[in-house]
Amino acid sequence: MNPRPTVRLSHAGFHVFDLDRMVDFFTSVYGLRVTDRGTLPGRGEIAFLGADPRDHHQLVLYQGRTARDGVHHNHVSFEVNDLDRLREIRRTLEEWLGVTNVLTVNHGVAWSVYCDDPEGNRTEAFVDTPWHVAQPYFSDELDLSLDDEEIAARTRRMLDGNPSTEPVGEWRARFARELGLE
Ligand SMILES: [Fe+2]
Structure with missing residues (x-):
């Protein structure tokens, strides 16, 4: 087995109730930029945020969280x-x-x-x-x-x-x- 690492921490993802509110929070407080935003068929809006050109995104936010999701991170x-x-x-x-x-x-x-x-x-x-x-x-x-x-x-x-x-x-x-x- 190659002992050299093949992974590095890149991003985290959250399910959110209010996408605009959460995008505003992470861009305003931490200075992340929205690198992409779109819609997942059948699921709702999705936003990608980042602050490092090596990554397309470091945080991804999924609209459509429900109370039953809980917080899984x-x-x-x-x-x-x-x-x-x-x-x-x-x-x-x-x-x-x-x-x-x-x-x-x-x-x-x-x-x-x-x-x-x-x-x-x-x-x-x-x-x-x-x-x-x-x-x-x-x-x-x-x-x-x-x-x-x-x-x-x-x-x-x-x-x-x-x-x-x-x-x-x-x-x-x-x-x-x-x-x-x-
Ligand atoms: Fe930490």
């Missing part, structure tokens, strides 16, 4: 460029009608802001930290009102006592070697 996650963008997203989420459970989490490997979108799907935006630490790792010690340097310094101190902490570059290089990519 855990969360969808967007990496963002920097902490300022994460702060902006958090501010937007706190004011967005229908968004609930906005939560800031320090995972050691990532600074994250979660929410339940207007239809209750769990959604995450995050910035990678410069470190790797064994996961799962959760801390509520993440104050986005501090400046970037102070957030990094506090996170570094928080991770100091954890023996699995290492620079993320070392972890990535080791993982790439394990995958046969280097």
